[in-house]
Amino acid sequence: MKDSFKALTNRRKVPTFVVTLDALGTLYRFREPVPSQYLKVAQRCGLSTHVDSDKLDHAFRSSFKHYNTTYPNYGKGKLRDPELWWTKLVNRAFREVVDDEDIPQDLGASLYRHFSSGEAYELYPDVQPFLQTMRMLKDHYHDPEGPLIVTGVITNSDPRVRLVLQDFDLKVGPSSLPQISFGQSISETATRFRNQDYQALLASPFVDYFAADNDFDFLCTSYEAGSEKPDMNIWLAARQLIIPIPGSRAEQAVDSSSSAPHKGMTECLRHEVGDTTWIHIGDEYSKDYLGAVGADLDALLLRRDQDPSSDGEDNVKSVSSLEEAAMVVSLMAQGRFAGNVDRND
Structure with a gap:
């Protein structure tokens, strides 16, 4: 109990770099x-x-x-x-x-x-190279005490987007926050006591929220968010999905074999999102680019098969492929986290 109180009063603010993408027209297209x-x-x-x-x-x-x-x-x-x-x-x-x-x-x-x-759609060829760069960044900044790279999808669509992405063998994180229950059923509790599974008894509701091998750490659809891009509320809904990630990552990193049963919960409570840089990438100027900029985020307008210099709009930051976007994101992340040395390097 004392450790939990200390965790709440001595929070670790994790520097966070968020990369979100649109779905249709950015990640995949109609076959x-x-x-x-x-x-x-x-x-x-x-x-x-x-x-x-x-x-x-x-x-x-x-x-x-x-x-x-x-x-x-x-x-x-x-x-x-x-x-x-x-x-x-x-x-x-x-x-x-x-x-x-x-x-x-x-x-x-x-x-x-x-x-x-996936019968109706196909991934763009530059998606996998982009995701490979994101995996490399995540692997580099994997220490729960250090910076955090978060990837996500924000799309004006219904929940079928998850099925489409999974059909492409992509791993996708949550679209909603877990229900927080302050009690377990008597049978569940008794079974865990019998099995001496004290970590499960004292685990936080967010213990399985994060997965290190996810291609996208969260998915925010307009249907589930209740608003569509460029409306501010969809970006706020996406932000809510980001909040549990540092704590979940930290809880999973605890060695349960050599730690007190409550250590995971304590680490989850101690870690929270700190200073955040967020860039959104999409192919629609009004919904993706202006929507993100209006939410005070960085943005890249994806213009495949077009010259990015011929935007027709002043001061638009654009790229011609997701591979180019990956280079921009990588440089931004390295600049953002300069001086943050991964303890596992």
């Missing part, structure tokens, strides 16, 4: 044009009517605009779930190009599943 994928899935579901892909594309855009206005942010707070939102959108779009009775009943659900996987 084929959306209308083509819609038609292929519809035909698998039994649609036999000929549909012009250009007309379907126009119908899809019109339907998306309608439902994004009527039920913003994928129907958050107004509809049952994002799947219902997308089903309504799909049915409205197809009604513009085929008769209502020709639309397969399971089309909405089938398309929702299709766009929940």
Whole structure:
């Protein structure tokens, strides 16, 4: 108890460098044009009517605009779930190009599943080199007493982004904070006492929050955050997901075989986010770049296949690839943490 009190009054503020990225258009893209994928899935579901892909594309855009206005942010707070939102959108779009009775009943659900996987998307070639650089930075600054590198995804989308990223064999951290319970069930407690599992009895709710091998330490979707980029609230929601990481990392670093059972909890309480540098990388000027700058973050506008010097906007910091972004981030991190020597070097 005394150690826990000391931990609360003598906090270790961990210098933190946060790197966040957008998802669609930054990490991955559609494998084929959306209308083509819609038609292929519809035909698998039994649609036999000929549909012009250009007309379907126009119908899809019109339907998306309608439902994004009527039920913003994928129907958050107004509809049952994002799947219902997308089903309504799909049915409205197809009604513009085929008769209502020709639309397969399971089309909405089938398309929702299709766009929940890597079947619909592909990673950009520069993503893995970028992540490799991030892994090297994380490995270098791995000491829980030293600086911390955090990577995350902030996207205007629904929770299916996690499934898509996982389909690319990427490891993704939490999208929400763990529920804090101040008690365990009697059976759980009794079992842990019998097994002398005192560390588990005294572990913090955040003990498994951090994972050193994550490609992204957290995922913040607009649906779960309740707001979309460029709104300030989505950046604040992402910040909440960052807060437990230093403590979780420190708790996991405790050697349970040679430490008091409460040591992990004490270390979790002692470590907190300190001075923070945060850079966001994305391909949309208004949502990613201006949104991040408006939240007082650093930002890089990703302009693939374009000359970064021809931005058309004054004072825009841009890159032509994630590999170039990785070099910028690496230099920023090294400059930010100059003088912070990893004890394990």
